[in-house]
Amino acid sequence: MFNKLKEKLTGFKESLTNRILEKAAGSIPIIDNKSETAAAHQPAQQVAKPASPELSVKAPSENRSAAAQVPQAGTVHEAVRPPKISLVDKAKSLILEREVIIDERDLEEPLWGLEMALLESDVALPVAEEIVSSVKSSLVGSKKKIGSDTGDLVESALRAALLKVLSKNVFDFDEFIKNTPKPVKILFVGVNGTGKTTSIAKVARYLKERGYSVVLAAGDTFRAGAIEQLETHGQRLDLKVIKHKTGGDPAAVIFDAIEYAKAHKKDVVLADTAGRLHTNINLMDQMKKIVRVTKPDMLIFVDEAIAGNDAVERARLFNESVPITGTILTKTDADAKGGSAISIAHVTGKPIIFLGVGQDYPDLVKFDPVWLVDRLLGE
Numbered sequence: 001m002f003n004k005l006k007e008k009l010t011g012f013k014e015s016l017t018n019r020i021l022e023k024a025a026g027s028i029p030i031i032d033n034k035s036e037t038a039a040a041h042q043p044a045q046q047v048a049k050p051a052s053p054e055l056s057v058k059a060p061s062e063n064r065s066a067a068a069q070v071p072q073a074g075t076v077h078e079a080v081r082p083p084k085i086s087l088v089d090k091a092k093s094l095i096l097e098r099e100v101i102i103d104e105r106d107l108e109e110p111l112w113g114l115e116m117a118l119l120e121s122d123v124a125l126p127v128a129e130e131i132v133s134s135v136k137s138s139l140v141g142s143k144k145k146i147g148s149d150t151g152d153l154v155e156s157a158l159r160a161a162l163l164k165v166l167s168k169n170v171f172d173f174d175e176f177i178k179n180t181p182k183p184v185k186i187l188f189v190g191v192n193g194t195g196k197t198t199s200i201a202k203v204a205r206y207l208k209e210r211g212y213s214v215v216l217a218a219g220d221t222f223r224a225g226a227i228e229q230l231e232t233h234g235q236r237l238d239l240k241v242i243k244h245k246t247g248g249d250p251a252a253v254i255f256d257a258i259e260y261a262k263a264h265k266k267d268v269v270l271a272d273t274a275g276r277l278h279t280n281i282n283l284m285d286q287m288k289k290i291v292r293v294t295k296p297d298m299l300i301f302v303d304e305a306i307a308g309n310d311a312v313e314r315a316r317l318f319n320e321s322v323p324i325t326g327t328i329l330t331k332t333d334a335d336a337k338g339g340s341a342i343s344i345a346h347v348t349g350k351p352i353i354f355l356g357v358g359q360d361y362p363d364l365v366k367f368d369p370v371w372l373v374d375r376l377l378g379e
């Protein structure tokens, strides 16, 4: 899940962390490996710098007190010289507990890299810009204590920026079901093959597990085999499926399912619909009619995470046509990029309700920004 984006975010964290360390190190004299080697080969009595590289990595103030422990000139010989250490390691040790002021120039290049990484991962441009600008504003200007926690500093700026974007429009499905008069009517719409019917089955199981009674409405009267597909789920989950014949009026089927639910005191009606492209005016008009006739409490747009920007754009257009309540983003298990998951709620102004994380019934995760950010940042 989101592996490519995860790698890119790790790359950003590392490049910015190193940059901050380099900056902090820049103000401190570093004895490089060449001069050390040269010094070690000088006659012992000419060695002016501390003879041990171990001492050379300490901060100047510490060096003064450490000077007392320096072996006297003439006692250094090759056999006891510790192994060479890299400049970066030296820098890290030198700047432990120091403070550095991070300015815009330090961030320019890594933030440009971050924006590119987000865009390549199908994060929508305004969302990528918002993430970059939040990271920037949380890092620029302030004095930061630099030490072993420099990586944490960058990570928490990134975490806060992602959480800010993802926490807009959060929606509690369980609370909504609990507080809505029964039967709660939920209509699932979206383009072909994105996982509408599978998501209905997953949500039905989710609701059953929480003690609700569920009726399924076979509102995809268009695609051959669609009614049978829903019936199979109904049998497996032991649920009533209300159906008409293929080619029938979907609004009428769903209306009947609602009537059935009212008569039998069922809690929730989950209504399937045929896949439709947002560009097909007739099918979009048909969807509007279904909404007009059945008055759903929730209109869930279902799309697949792997469609990236396309999924975000389709969500935007469906929402313009008939206001959606939110999205179920499926196939996140197969999505390396993660961009649609980051962008879709921001672009539509409507929440992600669930994520589909596999093909089985339990593979449904109630959307939680912290859960997603933990995955994006590789925890």
Ligand SMILES: Nc1nc2c(ncn2[C@@H]2O[C@H](COP(=O)(O)OP(=O)(O)OP(=O)(O)O)[C@@H](O)[C@H]2O)c(=O)[nH]1
Residues within 6 Å of the ligand: 190, 191, 192, 193, 194, 195, 196, 197, 198, 199, 220, 223, 226, 274, 275, 276, 330, 331, 332, 333, 334, 355, 356, 357, 358, 359, 363
């Ligand atoms: N890996 C994975 N596959 C999924 C997920 N959700 C659905 N699928 C698969 O996607 C395929 C299409 O699922 P359907 O539920 O039939 O999709 P649909 O939107 O109802 O399709 P149409 O009715 O033809 O428009 C099936 O093979 C599902 O198993 C998911 O979260 N992860």
Ligand SMILES: [Mg+2]
Residues within 6 Å of the ligand: 196, 197, 198, 220, 226, 272, 273, 275
């Ligand atoms: Mg279907």
